[in-house]
Amino acid sequence: xxxxxxxxxxxxxxxxxxxxxxxxxxxxxxxxxxxxxxxxxxxxxxxxxxxxxxxxxxxxxxxxxxxxxxxxxxxxxxxxxxxxxxxxxxxxxxxxxxxxxxxxxxxxxxxxxxxxxxxxxxxxxxxxxxxxxxxxxxxxxxxxxxxxxxxxxxxxxxxxxxxxxxxxxxxxxxxxxxxxxxxxxxxxxxxxxxxxxxxxxxxxxxxxxxxxxxxxxxxxxxxxxxxxxxxxxxxxxxxxxxxxxxxxxxxxxxxxxxxxxxxxxxxxxxxxxxxxxxxxxxxxxxxxxxxxxxxxxxxxxxxxxxxxxxxxxxxxxxxxxxxxxxxxxxxxxxxxxxxxxxxxxxxxxxxxxxxxxxxxxxxxxxxxxxxxxxxxxxxxxxxxxxxxxxxxxxxxxxxxxxx
Numbered sequence: 001x002x003x004x005x006x007x008x009x010x011x012x013x014x015x016x017x018x019x020x021x022x023x024x025x026x027x028x029x030x031x032x033x034x035x036x037x038x039x040x041x042x043x044x045x046x047x048x049x050x051x052x053x054x055x056x057x058x059x060x061x062x063x064x065x066x067x068x069x070x071x072x073x074x075x076x077x078x079x080x081x082x083x084x085x086x087x088x089x090x091x092x093x094x095x096x097x098x099x100x101x102x103x104x105x106x107x108x109x110x111x112x113x114x115x116x117x118x119x120x121x122x123x124x125x126x127x128x129x130x131x132x133x134x135x136x137x138x139x140x141x142x143x144x145x146x147x148x149x150x151x152x153x154x155x156x157x158x159x160x161x162x163x164x165x166x167x168x169x170x171x172x173x174x175x176x177x178x179x180x181x182x183x184x185x186x187x188x189x190x191x192x193x194x195x196x197x198x199x200x201x202x203x204x205x206x207x208x209x210x211x212x213x214x215x216x217x218x219x220x221x222x223x224x225x226x227x228x229x230x231x232x233x234x235x236x237x238x239x240x241x242x243x244x245x246x247x248x249x250x251x252x253x254x255x256x257x258x259x260x261x262x263x264x265x266x267x268x269x270x271x272x273x274x275x276x277x278x279x280x281x282x283x284x285x286x287x288x289x290x291x292x293x294x295x296x297x298x299x300x301x302x303x304x305x306x307x308x309x310x311x312x313x314x315x316x317x318x319x320x321x322x323x324x325x326x327x328x329x330x331x332x333x334x335x336x337x338x339x340x341x342x343x344x345x346x347x348x349x350x351x352x353x354x355x356x357x358x359x360x361x362x363x364x365x366x367x368x369x370x371x372x373x374x375x376x377x378x379x380x381x382x383x384x385x386x387x388x389x390x391x392x393x394x395x396x397x398x399x400x401x402x403x
Contacts, residue, residue: 014128015357018333053272067260093256093260094246099125113135118168119150170201233247244269
C-alpha cells in the first residue's frame with residue numbers, strides 16, 4: 001500500500017474551511033448557512049472588472065508572462081505611488097492569490113528547519129505554508145485583553161537565533177483587526193535589519209481602517225528596502241477573491257529573482273483573471289470609499305451588539321473585517337459544529353471559524369503575558385464580509401444561546 005508523506009499528514013487543516021462538510025449537510029437539510037467563517041466579501045466586484053470579462057474579445061487564451069503582464073505591473077506601480085510606495089515593474093511578481101505569494105516567499109527565504117517569527121493569532125494559512133516548506137513557526141502571542149496589540153519587541157528579540165530567517169506580520173491583521181502603527185512597524189523592521197532578517201508584511205487589508213490611524217507600509221521607508229517583502233492581493237480590496245490575483249513586491253532584487261524561478265516553474269498567473277484585476281486598479285475611486293463605509297457600519301453594529309452581552313470578550317477591530325470573540329464555552333470547534341448540526345432559527349444558522357486554528361502555540365504552561373491554550377480553544381473568529389452578520393448573529397435567540 002503506498003504511503004502518504006509525513007509533510008502532507010502534518011499540514012494543519014484550515015480552520016476556515018474545516019467544517020465545510022457539516023455546512024454542506026445542513027444545506028441539504030434546507031438550512032440557510034450564513035458564512036461568517038471566511039473573508040469572502042459580499043460587496044459586488046467593480047463594474048469595470050465584470051464588464052471586461054463579459055465583453056472580452058479574444059480568440060486565444062494564452063499564457064501570460066510569468067511575472068504578470070507589464071501593463072498590470074505598471075498599473076500596480078501607479079496604485080502604490082498613491083500610497084507613498086515607489087516601485088517599478090521589475091519589483092513585482094504577480095501570483096495566484098496572496099497564498100502563492102506567501103508560498104513563493106517561504107520557499108525563497110527559508111531552508112528546511114529554518115524559523116519564522118509571527119505574532120499570533122495569525123492568518124491560519126501561514127501555518128500551512130510553513131509546514132509545506134518545512135519551516136518552523138515561532139509564535140509571539142498577543143492577548144485579547146489588550147485588543148491583540150503588538151507584544152513587546154523584547155519578546156521578538158529573545159526568539160531570534162541562527163535559524164531565524166524572517167518576521168512575518170499582517171497589517172491590518174487577519175484575524176484580530178489590529179493595525180500596527182508607524183512606530184511599531186519601524187521597531188520591528190529595525191530589529192530585522194539588525195539581525196539580517198527579512199520582514200514580510202501582508203498588506204492585503206491596507207485600505208480597510210476605521211479610525212484615524214494612517215496605514216504605514218514597510219516599503220515607505222527606504223532604509224528597509226533590502227529586508228522588506230510586501231504581500232498583497234486584489235481579492236479583498238476589490239471583491240475579486242475568485243480571480244486569485246496576488247503579488248509580491250520587494251526592492252531586494254536577489255529575492256525577486258529567486259521568487260521568479262518559482263513563478264517560471266508554474267508558468268503564469270491566470271490570464272483572464274489578470275484582465276479583471278487590471279481593470280479594478282483603475283475603477284471609480286468611490287468604489288473603495290463605499291466598501292470602507294459599508295464595513296465601518298458593520299463594525300459599529302458588531303461592537304454595539306457584542307457590548308450588550310455578558311461573560312464574553314472580543315476584539316474591537318481597528319482594521320480588516322474580522323473580530324475574535326471569547327465565549328463562555330468549553331470548546332469553540334464543538335460549538336461551531338453544533339451550530340451547523342443541531343441549531344437553527346427560521347431555517348438559518350451561522351458558520352464560524354474556531355480561532356484555535358489561528359494559533360501555533362501548543363504549550364499549556366505559558367507565561368501570564370500569553371493566552372493559555374485552553375483559552376485559544378474557546379475563541380471564535382467572525383467575518384464582517386457578509387451583511388447577514390447583522391440579521392442572524394444578533395437575533396435574540398442566538399444572543400441568549402451564547403450568553
